[in-house]
Amino acid sequence: MTALSDEAIRVRSALEARGLETPMRSNNLTTAQQQEQITGLMTQVMDVLGLDLEDDSLAETPQRIAKMYVREIFSGLDYTQFPKITLIDNKMKVDEMVQVRDITMTSTCEHHFVTIDGTATVAYIPRGKVIGLSKINRIVQFFARRPQVQERLTQQVLLALQTLLESDDVAVSITATHYCVKARGVMDATSTTTTTSLGGIFKSRQETRQEFLRGVR
Ligand SMILES: Nc1nc2c(ncn2[C@@H]2O[C@H](COP(=O)(O)OP(=O)(O)OP(=O)(O)O)[C@@H](O)[C@H]2O)c(=O)[nH]1
Ligand SMILES: [Zn+2]
Numbered sequence: 001m002t003a004l005s006d007e008a009i010r011v012r013s014a015l016e017a018r019g020l021e022t023p024m025r026s027n028n029l030t031t032a033q034q035q036e037q038i039t040g041l042m043t044q045v046m047d048v049l050g051l052d053l054e055d056d057s058l059a060e061t062p063q064r065i066a067k068m069y070v071r072e073i074f075s076g077l078d079y080t081q082f083p084k085i086t087l088i089d090n091k092m093k094v095d096e097m098v099q100v101r102d103i104t105m106t107s108t109c110e111h112h113f114v115t116i117d118g119t120a121t122v123a124y125i126p127r128g129k130v131i132g133l134s135k136i137n138r139i140v141q142f143f144a145r146r147p148q149v150q151e152r153l154t155q156q157v158l159l160a161l162q163t164l165l166e167s168d169d170v171a172v173s174i175t176a177t178h179y180c181v182k183a184r185g186v187m188d189a190t191s192t193t194t195t196t197s198l199g200g201i202f203k204s205r206q207e208t209r210q211e212f213l214r215g216v217r
Pocket of ligand 2: 109
């Protein structure tokens, strides 16, 4: 078992304490066991659909899906995959907003297991610590690699950053296309969904809120 980093433990505890953790139940399966079991179950799904698993193009699909779920699109369920976080002392005394726009965000809808495709904008006001920029993208990616609803994803990124930066002054906005809306069901190809979570001064101070929201648009 890989040990969890201190950051992963703190972020997980903060999410649990606020009721924002993804509903999960520990089953003590290793990654290899998960892949093996999903392969067997996907074989059954394809069988039931009447697909020929001896066809050379289909034969490996159960393994591919198992690998994709466990190691790729749902790997953010595993806190050993939480990114290494670099924080540096704010010796330069930055006290204005740092805003990272148009972060690529690809996730999976937990109701249909199809793609959510969008971008995130994240901002914070540096206090004691400044975070390595790419770590913001990596935190978005980590929580996106779970079955999600966009509202929870937005709040998880907010609370993770608040916990790591030890400051409430963080803002997150995500705009995305849900393929469960676009490619099935209501089949709406043009609508997008924006969700925003504001903390600290972004919530309480009108000018800061406006400055962030201007950057989102
Ligand atoms: N709030 C929220 N809803 C979502 C998200 N992703 C998908 N959904 C919605 O989850 C709902 C599930 O509704 P159901 O009626 O149980 O599922 P369904 O019969 O497939 O519904 P339709 O999509 O309307 O065909 C749908 O309205 C989806 O659009 C999300 O990130 N946030
Ligand atoms: Zn969906």
